[in-house]
Amino acid sequence: MIDGPGRMGNGGLSTGGRGPGKGVNCARFFLRASCGGMPYIAPSVHHALHPRNQGDPAWMRTLPAVTGGACAVLGLVVMAGWVAHSATLIQLRPTLAPMQFNTALCFVLAGLALACRDRAPGAAPILGGLVAVIGILTLGEYLFHADLGIDQLLFRCYIMTETSDPGRMSPVSSFCFALSGLALVSLSLGGAQRWRPPAMGVAASVIIGITLVALLGYAWGLPGTYGWAQLTRVAMHTAVGLCLLGAGLFIIAWSMALEPDEHSPRWLPAPLALAVLTGSLVLYFALETKQDLGIAQTVRADAEGTASQIAVRMEARFHSMARMAQDWEISGAPTQAAWEANAASYVHDVPDVQALEWIDATHRVRWIVPPEGNETTLSDLSLDERRKAALEQAEREHQPVVTRIVSLLDGGYGFVIYAPIKVNGQSDGFVAAVFKAETCLQRYLPPAVAAGEAISVSEGAQPFYVRDGAGPRVRADWTVQETIELHGATWTLRMWPTPALAARLDSPLPAVVLCAGALGALLLGAVSYYAQRSSRQAMETARANLALRAALDQVKTLEGLLPICCYCKRVRDDTGYWSQIDTYIRKRTKASFSHGYCPECAVKFYEECGIEVPDKVKAELEAGNFE
Numbered sequence: 001m002i003d004g005p006g007r008m009g010n011g012g013l014s015t016g017g018r019g020p021g022k023g024v025n026c027a028r029f030f031l032r033a034s035c036g037g038m039p040y041i042a043p044s045v046h047h048a049l050h051p052r053n054q055g056d057p058a059w060m061r062t063l064p065a066v067t068g069g070a071c072a073v074l075g076l077v078v079m080a081g082w083v084a085h086s087a088t089l090i091q092l093r094p095t096l097a098p099m100q101f102n103t104a105l106c107f108v109l110a111g112l113a114l115a116c117r118d119r120a121p122g123a124a125p126i127l128g129g130l131v132a133v134i135g136i137l138t139l140g141e142y143l144f145h146a147d148l149g150i151d152q153l154l155f156r157c158y159i160m161t162e163t164s165d166p167g168r169m170s171p172v173s174s175f176c177f178a179l180s181g182l183a184l185v186s187l188s189l190g191g192a193q194r195w196r197p198p199a200m201g202v203a204a205s206v207i208i209g210i211t212l213v214a215l216l217g218y219a220w221g222l223p224g225t226y227g228w229a230q231l232t233r234v235a236m237h238t239a240v241g242l243c244l245l246g247a248g249l250f251i252i253a254w255s256m257a258l259e260p261d262e263h264s265p266r267w268l269p270a271p272l273a274l275a276v277l278t279g280s281l282v283l284y285f286a287l288e289t290k291q292d293l294g295i296a297q298t299v300r301a302d303a304e305g306t307a308s309q310i311a312v313r314m315e316a317r318f319h320s321m322a323r324m325a326q327d328w329e330i331s332g333a334p335t336q337a338a339w340e341a342n343a344a345s346y347v348h349d350v351p352d353v354q355a356l357e358w359i360d361a362t363h364r365v366r367w368i369v370p371p372e373g374n375e376t377t378l379s380d381l382s383l384d385e386r387r388k389a390a391l392e393q394a395e396r397e398h399q400p401v402v403t404r405i406v407s408l409l410d411g412g413y414g415f416v417i418y419a420p421i422k423v424n425g426q427s428d429g430f431v432a433a434v435f436k437a438e439t440c441l442q443r444y445l446p447p448a449v450a451a452g453e454a455i456s457v458s459e460g461a462q463p464f465y466v467r468d469g470a471g472p473r474v475r476a477d478w479t480v481q482e483t484i485e486l487h488g489a490t491w492t493l494r495m496w497p498t499p500a501l502a503a504r505l506d507s508p509l510p511a512v513v514l515c516a517g518a519l520g521a522l523l524l525g526a527v528s529y530y531a532q533r534s535s536r537q538a539m540e541t542a543r544a545n546l547a548l549r550a551a552l553d554q555v556k557t558l559e560g561l562l563p564i565c566c567y568c569k570r571v572r573d574d575t576g577y578w579s580q581i582d583t584y585i586r587k588r589t590k591a592s593f594s595h596g597y598c599p600e601c602a603v604k605f606y607e608e609c610g611i612e613v614p615d616k617v618k619a620e621l622e623a624g625n626f627e
Helices: 022-034 043-049 058-084 087-091 101-115 123-144 171-186 196-220 236-257 269-331 336-349 385-397 437-444 499-505 509-552 581-588 599-608 615-623
Strands: 353-359 365-369 413-423 426-436 453-459 462-467 480-486 489-497
Touching: 058 087, 058 101, 058 236, 101 123, 101 171, 101 236, 123 171, 171 196, 171 236, 196 236, 196 269, 269 413, 269 426, 269 437, 269 453, 269 480, 269 489, 269 499, 269 509, 336 353, 336 365, 385 413, 385 426, 413 437, 426 437, 437 462, 489 499, 599 615
Parallel strands: none
Antiparallel strands: 353 365, 353 426, 413 426, 453 462, 453 489, 480 489
16 A cells, blocks of 8 residues: 555555554554563553552551550559559469569560550660560570579569469460560561561461460360460460460561552461461360370379278278287187187188288297198298388387288288287287288279279389289379378389270370361461462452453444445445445544555556656556455
């Protein structure tokens, strides 16, 4: 096409001879979009897609100051309670742990650091540093079993409920204050450290997770959630204050990492998952502790009952031997036949007694029932140190005495009860009952007593009776020890659950809670990650739609059938009016036309004017670059 006489067109719509028209721009737009390029965006659309950073939302600026102020007020109120000796302000209830004075001081310092973060930026890291130092030093006291003198440096503690060391805050509180203090110190670091917001978010999420579980522990009666072992426990209002402190730090981290065109920081899934996982771990250990305590209490109750039963049965044997000696003292010495008849009747009625003996004043066995198998027992007892010591003690104290564990002639271990006999102030010997330890304790402790629990009875380090004690013990901390004090000897009773009983008492609930918490943390992290990803994709889609709409606003298209004259090429519109094709297109689109001559018309024009046809036009005519 010729742009005027002597100029060749570009074969398409033109813009007055000044380069490609808007239709060509539209084609280029779609070509670049299909190839992944970025289209031209009008300034107004760009402003809508990328608004200027007008600062954080008002609630993000004010809420940390509000939480900090609440923490500072809480600390001041508790400090006033210590000064005024108000137990209600210090520990809420008489049975609960108190908030220590150092804990209240840390709340005041950390709360002021949050409250004045914007108005006095230089004060926040200083106050936070003091909080971190107090928390770290207190943790060091617990770890190294030391006393650095900081617990009662400012105030003397006078409430020791649920407190392991006077004035010392719990290890949970000191750990949370150490994290929050370090997070506040990081606010003073210069430059744009990209690690600072996620690090603060992680620290805050750990604090929130620990304290929320502690509050749930107070509600559900799980002391393991707010106390470690026998150390100082977290007070209820301390848990509330730490939760507020963690929330303030998390909001600050959120606002520092928030981009202008995003609703949440990209690292949000990590602290959310970590908070849930931290809470699950704390709850797991709390449930494990409660379960272990319950099992230990069950074993201890059974051990106390078993020890009491052994002591009662032994006391009955002491009384029966004392009555037998008193009958001798009152009625006089019986004949051997009469004594043996009474002794045989006693042995028959009391099966745990292996034999009865009468020992003269020289410590020699004279009479014994039954005599079968005990012939060698008729000997001098002063040759056995344990028997001799028991005889001398019984004679000296004039009451029945049990020997320490001795070896019996027929094998095994046993013990002997000696009851002294005195007639007219003179020793007339002893009445003795011989017991085989295993046979005796089997009768005292039938299978129904402490069923499912292993029992060991020993004197010193040597056990002389064991029931169901084969194999390794399930848990060493489930073993309960009770002391049985007898007149002349001390026995030690140890009890622990057998593997079968431990499997029945050991609930899978803690493991289920931990697995569910880990799975919940994973799901929460994944859901938040994909939610953020979906939000970013939706925003990118909206951005592309706005850009496309802006481009389409510059282009109008013609659709449908156009009635056109085959001779003059006029086009008929909807009203029946015939217009030139260029006029029709100009009215209905934003395209404009530049007029020129095609090669055939140019030849006609030059011939009509009597002008020689240029070679360029002839060559174009011969090339046939037109229809």
